[in-house]
Amino acid sequence: MSDGRALARQFLEQQRLLGGDPVILPEALVPRARVAVAPPTGDRPGPVAVPPPSAPPAATPATPGPGVPPPGLSYDPPTGDLFSTDPVLQAASLAAIAQLVAGCTKCRLCEGRSHTVPGEGAADARLVVVGEGPGRVEDQTGRPFVGQAGELLTKILAAIELPRERVFICNVVKCRPPENRVPQYDEIAACLPYLVRQIDLVKPAVILAMGGTAAQTLLNTKQSLGALRNQIHRFRGIPVIVTYHPAALLRNPNWKKPTWDDVRIARRLIG
Ligand code: URA
Numbered sequence: 001m002s003d004g005r006a007l008a009r010q011f012l013e014q015q016r017l018l019g020g021d022p023v024i025l026p027e028a029l030v031p032r033a034r035v036a037v038a039p040p041t042g043d044r045p046g047p048v049a050v051p052p053p054s055a056p057p058a059a060t061p062a063t064p065g066p067g068v069p070p071p072g073l074s075y076d077p078p079t080g081d082l083f084s085t086d087p088v089l090q091a092a093s094l095a096a097i098a099q100l101v102a103g104c105t106k107c108r109l110c111e112g113r114s115h116t117v118p119g120e121g122a123a124d125a126r127l128v129v130v131g132e133g134p135g136r137v138e139d140q141t142g143r144p145f146v147g148q149a150g151e152l153l154t155k156i157l158a159a160i161e162l163p164r165e166r167v168f169i170c171n172v173v174k175c176r177p178p179e180n181r182v183p184q185y186d187e188i189a190a191c192l193p194y195l196v197r198q199i200d201l202v203k204p205a206v207i208l209a210m211g212g213t214a215a216q217t218l219l220n221t222k223q224s225l226g227a228l229r230n231q232i233h234r235f236r237g238i239p240v241i242v243t244y245h246p247a248a249l250l251r252n253p254n255w256k257k258p259t260w261d262d263v264r265i266a267r268r269l270i271g
């Protein structure tokens with residue numbers, strides 16, 4: 001996408017999806033054009049003013065993107081030893097992990113599952129998205145984030161020009177907890193080696209932890225999601241950005257704007 005108007009349109013669509021505040025398009029995106037977006041509330045944004053290219057530059061600087069957040073927690077779980085015979089540590093591909101997950105009975109969540117949901121996406125992804133655990137549709141299909149929350153995630157990724165296929169998407173636990181309850185500590189502990197190995201194989205530039213369970217698991221902390229946002233944490237040296245879970249966004253649209261800020265930070269770190 002090269003022309004300024006197309007970029008402006010794309011940017012505004014991102015804002016619409018994420019229910020953002022009024023936005024002045026950054027100068028860098030649309031040189032010499034100042035774009036105002038309709039109010040944050042109400043159904044859809046109203047008219048968009050894009051002055052002709054001859055219009056003078058906006059007097060006020062564009063709304064700055066979020067600054068670079070400070071460093072946060074760093075978690076470096078021990079790697080298994082080199083001579084381990086643990087099949088998870090030895091799994092040489094994402095497919096090999098998926099196969100191990102498919103036969104896994106290491107925790108009680110195996111009892112109620114229809115399908116395991118190991119995760120999917122590009123093996124060389126620059127971004128790994130980690131959610132909590134499969135929901136109903138995920139359990140039915142064996143694919144992560146394909147229900148309502150998944151549709152929102154897909155849109156969020158598209159909005160930062162990362163088509164879903166280029167990302168690796170997975171969850172902390174690979175089997176659906178009954179009634180979508182939060183996975184319990186022992187279930188997370190049993191399942192964690194799969195996630196760690198997946199991250200080790202993909203070696204992403206950034207990890208996006210969506211929701212408290214993903215954030216607390218990857219950072220080995222009990223701190224709340226609110227406390228963990230706005231910092232660049234690290235998991236095995238890989239930057240971790242913490243944001244709201246898309247399912248939470250569906251319940252509380254006020255979180256869309258902060259989520260948008262978070263994913264933009266993640267996008268910037270990816271380069
Ligand atoms: N919620 C999650 O955390 N993961 C999914 O895959 C779907 C919904």
Ligand code: SF4
Nearest residue numbers: 104107110175190191
């Ligand atoms: Fe195994 Fe994880 Fe499923 Fe538990 S949730 S049975 S540890 S794959």
